[in-house]
Amino acid sequence: MSAPERNYWLDEACARAFWDQHKAVPYRELLRDTAQWLAPQTGERWLDLGCGSGQLTAALWDRSGGRLAEVVAVDCNPVNAEALDQLRRRLVPAPAPGQLRFVTANFSHGLPQFADAAFDGVVSGLALPYAEWKDPVTGRYTDFAYNRALAEVYRVLRPGGRFVFSVNVPQPRFWRILWRSLGRRPRSSRLLRALLNGLRMQGYGYWLRREAGRGRFHYLPVAEVGLRLEAVGFGAWVYRLSYAEQAYLISARKEAPTAAWPGEHTNSPRAGVSGPRAVGARPLLS
Ligand SMILES: C[S@@+](CC[C@H](N)C(=O)[O-])C[C@H]1O[C@@H](n2cnc3c(N)ncnc32)[C@H](O)[C@@H]1O
Numbered sequence: 001m002s003a004p005e006r007n008y009w010l011d012e013a014c015a016r017a018f019w020d021q022h023k024a025v026p027y028r029e030l031l032r033d034t035a036q037w038l039a040p041q042t043g044e045r046w047l048d049l050g051c052g053s054g055q056l057t058a059a060l061w062d063r064s065g066g067r068l069a070e071v072v073a074v075d076c077n078p079v080n081a082e083a084l085d086q087l088r089r090r091l092v093p094a095p096a097p098g099q100l101r102f103v104t105a106n107f108s109h110g111l112p113q114f115a116d117a118a119f120d121g122v123v124s125g126l127a128l129p130y131a132e133w134k135d136p137v138t139g140r141y142t143d144f145a146y147n148r149a150l151a152e153v154y155r156v157l158r159p160g161g162r163f164v165f166s167v168n169v170p171q172p173r174f175w176r177i178l179w180r181s182l183g184r185r186p187r188s189s190r191l192l193r194a195l196l197n198g199l200r201m202q203g204y205g206y207w208l209r210r211e212a213g214r215g216r217f218h219y220l221p222v223a224e225v226g227l228r229l230e231a232v233g234f235g236a237w238v239y240r241l242s243y244a245e246q247a248y249l250i251s252a253r254k255e256a257p258t259a260a261w262p263g264e265h266t267n268s269p270r271a272g273v274s275g276p277r278a279v280g281a282r283p284l285l286s
Pocket residue numbers: 009010015018021049050051052053054055056074075076077080105106107108124125126127130131132
């Protein structure tokens with residue numbers, strides 16, 4: 001049997017590099033767009049899959065005014081527990097014990113630690129494409145874990161529950177994110193910091209693109225993501241472009257709703273998206 005290949009998501013240095021991601025302009029755009037599509041209600045339970053430093057957990061907290069029953073933030077890298085501890089200390093109102101939980105788990109193995117219909121909502125930022133599975137017989141990477149992760153999200157959502165997530169577009173242009181991160185009129189100290197962190201991120205970006213090219217990671221066209229959502233049972237889904245046009249932000253429901261929900265657009269389906277339940281949102285270009 002071949003040795004497992006290096007996974008930088010498990011490296012402490014990689015996790016810490018991504019903690020600074022929220023300072024970059026394109027990421028702030030994605031965070032704002034995602035937060036607009038989250039509509040957490042008092043008493044709900046949410047799951048943040050691939051939470052990193054917990055930016056989306058914080059967005060859930062802020063938008064609910066801290067009135068959620070629970071947010072469970074999951075990541076495969078245990079060092080992110082440290083970032084969640086820092087977050088817990090600065091959230092307002094401060095979470096009560098058990099209201100914000102970090103769990104180290106790898107969603108490539110599914111979500112066996114969570115019961116059916118355990119959550120009202122699942123959010124995930126730029127993480128799902130990294131569900132990986134190597135076929136033990138052929139030794140080749142397949143999309144099995146990606147599809148299983150979608151099916152698992154569907155299982156752990158209650159009927160009517162929402163799944164709001166972002167994924168990179170096919171062949172993402174990470175240099176474009178770096179360029180936009182530098183800002184229009186940056187001060188020289190900020191420029192240097194943004195440049196240094198951006199260059200470090202380009203290294204991880206190179207690895208991610210290379211592995212996606214080998215079929216290990218999955219940067220899929222949005223129509224393809226939509227078909228997979230429908231295949232595991234999701235009803236209507238909508239999307240828009242964000243993150244300097246390098247990510248799709250997608251919102252899906254466990255069951256086809258009978259009425260529109262906040263933020264839903266009902267424009268014509270985009271090319272390649274078909275079927276009565278697929279509703280393409282007009283992409284916004286900046
Ligand atoms: C690009 S970062 C995004 C972090 C965070 N969602 C955000 O929006 O800032 C991707 C995150 O997914 C996590 N991740 C990657 N593969 C994972 C897996 N198989 N299971 C759990 N977490 C994973 C990484 O550790 C990393 O924190």
